[in-house]
Amino acid sequence: MPELPEVETTRRGLAPRLTGHRLVAMTVRDHRLRWPIDAALPAHLRETTLKAIGRRGKYLLFDFGCGTMLVHLGMSGSLRLVDTQEPASRHDHVDWVFSPGRLLLRLRDPRRFGAVLWHTEAIEEHPLLRHLGPEPLEPGFDGRYLFQATRGAKASIKSVLMDSRKLVGVGNIYASEALFGAGIRPRMAAGRLTRDACDRLAAAVKHTLAAAIKAGGSSLRDYRGASGELGHFQIEAKVYGRGGAPCRVCHTPIRRIVQGQRASYYCPHCQT
DNA sequence: ACTGGATCCTGACTGC
DNA sequence: TGCAGTCAGGATCCAG
Numbered sequence: 001m002p003e004l005p006e007v008e009t010t011r012r013g014l015a016p017r018l019t020g021h022r023l024v025a026m027t028v029r030d031h032r033l034r035w036p037i038d039a040a041l042p043a044h045l046r047e048t049t050l051k052a053i054g055r056r057g058k059y060l061l062f063d064f065g066c067g068t069m070l071v072h073l074g075m076s077g078s079l080r081l082v083d084t085q086e087p088a089s090r091h092d093h094v095d096w097v098f099s100p101g102r103l104l105l106r107l108r109d110p111r112r113f114g115a116v117l118w119h120t121e122a123i124e125e126h127p128l129l130r131h132l133g134p135e136p137l138e139p140g141f142d143g144r145y146l147f148q149a150t151r152g153a154k155a156s157i158k159s160v161l162m163d164s165r166k167l168v169g170v171g172n173i174y175a176s177e178a179l180f181g182a183g184i185r186p187r188m189a190a191g192r193l194t195r196d197a198c199d200r201l202a203a204a205v206k207h208t209l210a211a212a213i214k215a216g217g218s219s220l221r222d223y224r225g226a227s228g229e230l231g232h233f234q235i236e237a238k239v240y241g242r243g244g245a246p247c248r249v250c251h252t253p254i255r256r257i258v259q260g261q262r263a264s265y266y267c268p269h270c271q272t
Numbered sequence: 273a274c275t276g277g278a279t280c281c282t283g284a285c286t287g288c
Numbered sequence: 289t290g291c292a293g294t295c296a297g298g299a300t301c302c303a304g
Contacts, residue, residue: 002297002298003297003298006297034298034299034300058298058299072298072299073297073298074297074298074299075296075297075298075299076296076297076298111296111298113298113299114298128299128300162298162299164298164299171297171298172296172297172298173297174297262296263295263296
C-alpha cells in the first residue's frame with residue numbers, strides 16, 4: 001500500500017505515457033470499492049482528453065478538463081499500464097483504454113479499500129481534499145509548522161504524522177522510518193516535542209520520502225511500478241518490520257509496539 | 273475539539 | 289497438507 005512515494009512514483013510513470021491521450025473506453029468489472037464507482041463515469045469520460053495527472057497527498061488527480069477523476073489506491077491498490085491483450089485477473093476491477101496507441105491502464109485492488117471518484121467542481125474543494133494538511137515535500141511543511149501544529153496535542157507523535165489533516169502522505173511505514181531518522185520515539189506526546197525536535201522530524205520526513213521517491217517508491221514489499229516492474233528495494237528499512245533485529249546504527253534490538261492497532265518500530269537506544 | 277477504536281475486504285504467512 | 293489465527297501499506301466514522 002502505497003504511501004506518498006509509491007503514489008508519486010505511479011504518477012510519474014503514468015503522466016508521460018497518458019497525458020494528451022484521449023480516453024476511448026472505460027470498463028468497470030467491480031464497482032464495489034470503498035465507495036461505489038459512479039455507473040455514469042464511463043459515459044462522462046468517453047472521448048475526453050487527459051490534460052494532466054496531479055497528486056494531492058495519496059490521491060491521484062486525473063484532469064480531463066471537464067472534471068477530475070480521483071483515484072486512491074487504499075491499502076492494496078496499484079495502477080499499471082498493461083498490454084491490451086492481457087486478460088484481467090480476479091482483482092483487476094477497472095480498465096481505461098486511451099488512444100492513440102491503445103494504451104490500457106488497469107486498476108488492481110484486492111482489498112477494495114481504494115476509490116475512483118468523479119468531481120466536476122474545483123478539485124481543491126472536494127470533501128476528501130478540503131481538510132488535508134500540507135504536502136510534506138513543499139516549503140509549507142517545516143519544523144516551524146510542525147511545532148505550531150502540535151502545540152497542545154496529547155496524541156502520540158506517530159499518530160500525528162499519520163493524521164492527514166496535519167500532514168499528508170505519511171503512512172505506517174514511513175512514520176516509523178522518519179521517527180527513527182529524527183531520534184524520536186513513536187509514543188512521545190506530540191505536544192511535548194521541542195522546536196528543535198520538530199526541526200529534526202520535519203527534515204527526517206522530507207528526507208525519508210524524497211529518498212523513497214528517488215529510489216522509485218520501492219521500499220514496499222510487493223510494490224510494482226507503472227509498468228509492473230518490481231520495486232528496486234534500494235531503500236532498506238531502518239526499523240520497519242525489523243522487530244528483534246539489531247539496530248543498523250547501534251545493534252540494540254529493534255522494538256515492536258502497537259499503537260492504534262498499527263505496528264510501530266523503534267530503536268530504544270537511538271530514539272528517546 | 274481531540275482521541276482512540278471499530279470498520280470496510282482479501283491474501284499471505286505462521287504455527288499447530 | 290490443512291486449517292485456524294494473525295497481520296498487512298488507509299482513512300472515515302463514531303462514541304466517549
